[in-house]
Amino acid sequence: MLINFLAYLWHQATRNEETCLAQTAPVIRPTPGHRQNRHVLPARLRHRFKDAVLLNAMKSKGVSATVCTGGASGVTLGPGYDMRDRSRAEVEQKLRDIGINSSLVSRVAAGAGLRGEAARKFARDNKNLVNLTDDQQRRLLQVNLPSYEAIVRRGIHVYLTQNEFNALVSFVYNPGRGWPGVRAAINSGDKRKAVRIIEEQVRSKGKVLRGLVKRRHDEAMLLLEGRY
Secondary structure, three states, X not given: XXXXXXXXXXXXXXXXXXXXXXOOOOOOOOXXXXXXXXXXXXXXXXXXXXXXXXXXXXXXXXXXXXXXXOOOOOEEEOOOEEOOXXXXXXXXXHHHHOXXXXXXXXXXXXXXXXXXXXXXXXXXXXXXXXXXXXXXXXXXXXXXXXXXXXXXXXXXXXXXXHHHXXXXXXXXXXXXXXXXXXXXXXXXXXXXXXXXHHHHOOEEOOEEOHHHHHHHHHHHHHHHHOXX
């Protein structure tokens, strides 16, 4: 199931740039007395991706490995690594960690903190600045995941099954503005309301995007039925 989820998340994260919406990452402490969810994608799976499964998912929709931007994002790189709310130093370290050529690190990291038209201009001007290898994209996804898992664990105060946790991690990786409402609905026990909110997050600049409609449906089915 967890390998299926990694393939699923890779497929979602490597969609084309029309699904590159900004992520919001509220830092919320669990209220006393509530048991925190301890789910996590096992470390061994972060380092043992099944290449055939992942490459299949990647090839089915194509991969934008270049600098791109879309929706409310800042500049994004590869599998949804949004630089909008990150410092230049943080971005440079991440890029070094995944093996980006040192001559390119500072040039790519110049997109850190940009948003709106500035981000779009940077993406246009640097569209072909860097092409990530398959391995670099996997590593970028791996180094990104813990922060999104932590958002779910901090924000949800009720027990989650593994597929529910996986669905919410996928959602917070690319939630538009829907996470606070989804979080509140899950904590109140209203899973159906959470699904309705998830399925509403399909617009970028007022336009419904087909890629997001499909993504939200997939996340809803994963949350409700454990369907990967």
